[in-house]
Amino acid sequence: MSSDSPISYAPTDGLTYDPNDPRYWDPESLQKEVRRTFEVCHGCRMCFKFCDSFPDLFSFIDKHDGDVRKLEPAQTQQVFDSCFQCKLCEVQCPYTVRDAHEYQLDFPRLVHRWQAQRLRKDGLRFRERVLGDPDMAGRMGRASFGMANVMNRVGIHRWFMEKALGIHRDKLLPDFASKTFESWAVSQGLVAEPPGGEAVLF
Ligand code: SF4
Ligand code: SF4
Numbered sequence: 001m002s003s004d005s006p007i008s009y010a011p012t013d014g015l016t017y018d019p020n021d022p023r024y025w026d027p028e029s030l031q032k033e034v035r036r037t038f039e040v041c042h043g044c045r046m047c048f049k050f051c052d053s054f055p056d057l058f059s060f061i062d063k064h065d066g067d068v069r070k071l072e073p074a075q076t077q078q079v080f081d082s083c084f085q086c087k088l089c090e091v092q093c094p095y096t097v098r099d100a101h102e103y104q105l106d107f108p109r110l111v112h113r114w115q116a117q118r119l120r121k122d123g124l125r126f127r128e129r130v131l132g133d134p135d136m137a138g139r140m141g142r143a144s145f146g147m148a149n150v151m152n153r154v155g156i157h158r159w160f161m162e163k164a165l166g167i168h169r170d171k172l173l174p175d176f177a178s179k180t181f182e183s184w185a186v187s188q189g190l191v192a193e194p195p196g197g198e199a200v201l202f
Helices: 027-044 053-063 073-081 089-093 106-122 124-130 136-143 147-151 155-165 181-187
Strands: none
Touching: 027 053, 027 106, 053 073, 073 106, 124 136, 124 155, 136 147, 147 181
């Protein structure tokens, strides 16, 4: 395909949202789908208001004079990194698989596919290792005997955290509690004997 030819909105032969399909893990197949999806979104622009992904995407496309082929890998990565999987775009989008539309878009699942390939290739990033393990962060916070809470209010430390973990320096962080919720509940006699049950809060 010439670099000037229009990009079709129709699904490419790389379309799949199924990790059990070998094409799911093929970088070239994914790239075709990313390009096509970005082209459809560029022509639509309805999702500018939900998160940073779409404003970033549209500003990158505009910087490249509307040519989605010119997006650099780092720009694509930034677009997908800004997605926190709220699914609002999928609900809003008139072109989805769920609506049986011929374009078969599913932006959040495209993000999943991109991140799955990146993870398989490069492994977890430092930020993902730290923020993906809140139990470990809690253990470290408690082991610091309050120092972590003090440091979280020190400017230079927050600057470092912003650079290393991507947590904005002005974000108000809750203090680490001195004991876990579980040990507090035990101390209050609030934990029943097994078999008991498990509650998951989201
Ligand atoms: S699912 Fe991701 S890309 Fe879609 S609106 Fe939510 S955060 Fe943005
Ligand atoms: S996800 Fe759908 S509704 Fe949102 S900008 Fe893309 S094409 Fe438009």
